[in-house]
Amino acid sequence: MDIKTFLRNLPAFESYTDSHTNALISALQIEDCPDGFVFIHQGGIGGAMFIILEGSVGVIRRDQPNQTEYDVRDLREGEIFGLLSLVDDMPAAATCVAHGKVKIAALTQDAFKTLFDSAPPICHQLQFMIAVQLARDLSEQNEFLRKHMR
Numbered sequence: 001m002d003i004k005t006f007l008r009n010l011p012a013f014e015s016y017t018d019s020h021t022n023a024l025i026s027a028l029q030i031e032d033c034p035d036g037f038v039f040i041h042q043g044g045i046g047g048a049m050f051i052i053l054e055g056s057v058g059v060i061r062r063d064q065p066n067q068t069e070y071d072v073r074d075l076r077e078g079e080i081f082g083l084l085s086l087v088d089d090m091p092a093a094a095t096c097v098a099h100g101k102v103k104i105a106a107l108t109q110d111a112f113k114t115l116f117d118s119a120p121p122i123c124h125q126l127q128f129m130i131a132v133q134l135a136r137d138l139s140e141q142n143e144f145l146r147k148h149m150r
């Protein structure tokens with residue numbers, strides 16, 4: 001698999017220069033993960049952002065009051081998860097588990113900070129994506145609270 005071509009086909013990374021894309025590729029750690037591999041535990045610290053190169057990852061949440069687990073969604077090739085891990089050591093809102101063999105590209109928090117020197121536009125894009133994720137999470141939490149306050 002050609003990582004550069006793969007990234008260039010993702011809307012988040014399609015318009016960057018070769019030097020910025022190459023800097024991102026250098027910062028990524030490519031890993032093959034077995035079925036059932038847990039990338040992020042709900043309540044734990046994520047440690048990295050992940051781009052799915054091959055396979056799928058299930059997102060599972062545990063309802064705190066009664067400890068019931070439910071599937072949130074399945075993520076596929078080209079999707080990104082763990083974005084909030086880049087900026088803060090906040091507890092993860094969900095558990096992310098490999099469904100079958102999965103190949104991922106991981107960007108750690110330290111690599112993200114270093115990437116600002118060599119590819120600021122990509123880091124700004126990732127910050128925008130983080131802001132969108134935070135807005136979605138806040139909206140979801142507000143809806144949950146509204147439902148339970150009635």
